[in-house]
Amino acid sequence: MQLFDTLRRYKMLLDIKKVLDMSSGFHKLWHISTGVELGIFDNLVKTPMGSQEYAAVYDMDIELINAWMEIGASYGLLKKRGEVYSNTAFTETYLCTHSKHCFANFPWGITSMHSKLFEKLPELMRKREKYQISPELALKVAQGTRFLDNWALDVLLTLPVHEENCKVMDIGCGQGYYLIELAKRNQSLTGIGVELQESLCEEVNRRIKAEGLQDRLSVLYGNAKEINLGENYNICLINNMLYYLEKKDAMDLLKRAKKALKPNGVIAVQQPILTGNVDVGFVHWVILIFGGMGLLPRADLINLLKHEGFDQVTTKKIEPTGQWLYFIGKMKQ
Numbered sequence: 001m002q003l004f005d006t007l008r009r010y011k012m013l014l015d016i017k018k019v020l021d022m023s024s025g026f027h028k029l030w031h032i033s034t035g036v037e038l039g040i041f042d043n044l045v046k047t048p049m050g051s052q053e054y055a056a057v058y059d060m061d062i063e064l065i066n067a068w069m070e071i072g073a074s075y076g077l078l079k080k081r082g083e084v085y086s087n088t089a090f091t092e093t094y095l096c097t098h099s100k101h102c103f104a105n106f107p108w109g110i111t112s113m114h115s116k117l118f119e120k121l122p123e124l125m126r127k128r129e130k131y132q133i134s135p136e137l138a139l140k141v142a143q144g145t146r147f148l149d150n151w152a153l154d155v156l157l158t159l160p161v162h163e164e165n166c167k168v169m170d171i172g173c174g175q176g177y178y179l180i181e182l183a184k185r186n187q188s189l190t191g192i193g194v195e196l197q198e199s200l201c202e203e204v205n206r207r208i209k210a211e212g213l214q215d216r217l218s219v220l221y222g223n224a225k226e227i228n229l230g231e232n233y234n235i236c237l238i239n240n241m242l243y244y245l246e247k248k249d250a251m252d253l254l255k256r257a258k259k260a261l262k263p264n265g266v267i268a269v270q271q272p273i274l275t276g277n278v279d280v281g282f283v284h285w286v287i288l289i290f291g292g293m294g295l296l297p298r299a300d301l302i303n304l305l306k307h308e309g310f311d312q313v314t315t316k317k318i319e320p321t322g323q324w325l326y327f328i329g330k331m332k333q
């Protein structure tokens, strides 16, 4: 009964398909992480091979390798022709270290984070408390989306970030990557970041100083739910952060962001969307444990932005699988 109460509290029983997606995403992630740790994807780039040959060449347990490869093929992570396994386009692009799009550290980082969450889960469930994130974990979470940086920046550069005296606010700025990169590209751009983790704020302010941008950028330590956001911004960024808030807080933040923007200002919300695809299911699960509303389907996030006064909302794909999107909102003139 307690388990069901907890699941209900974390809104996990609202949609049974989401629960199944999460569970499946979880298993897939553990599988990917083991393959990354053992170097299986990298090794198969060199020579596709059968599990027996693989176990002999790399001195591994034949039964375990055989099981891993079979399950890997059933998840669509490997191709199987006869008895020979090789990478798919997905694993070759994202999980092999030779690829410039490799994000193999991301699933591995998230998986190790999961073990910490699992250790705490019974205690949290007993005490009905949300997970309190540590500074180390906060850094890992903020680092988790680094693989998106170049693609996401390409999208941001299509917004009016080059305008004279452009003023940018980045809510939940994490490591401050976007503020710094935008300020390097526009010498008159100024920006403020807001970040809940003190250790991250210190790190970003150090980086800002190291880049000589301290006259134009700064990061405020505080909770976006309460902090005064200021006014007259041209751009408001909320990158991979809105889903950590409960829905009513997310709506309130959007309302305050709208007030802080100039009338022709733009909001850009970066986040993965829940599709039938299980790949981001695990992200959703982690967020729910942290206590936020989790990932919304595309149409729901568009409606949320429209409800808070961003009348025109468009979406832009960030990375090739189409799971991470920018939701770009503008106000009616």
Ligand SMILES: C[S@@+](CC[C@H](N)C(=O)[O-])C[C@H]1O[C@@H](n2cnc3c(N)ncnc32)[C@H](O)[C@@H]1O
Residues within 6 Å of the ligand: 138, 141, 142, 144, 145, 146, 171, 172, 173, 174, 175, 176, 177, 194, 195, 196, 197, 200, 222, 223, 224, 225, 238, 239, 240, 241, 244
């Ligand atoms: C997944 S990270 C993304 C960081 C950065 N925006 C990026 O995309 O690289 C989410 C960040 O939001 C911050 N955050 C979460 N809730 C927040 C809140 N209520 N107020 C301010 N920052 C918050 C977290 O500390 C974390 O650094």
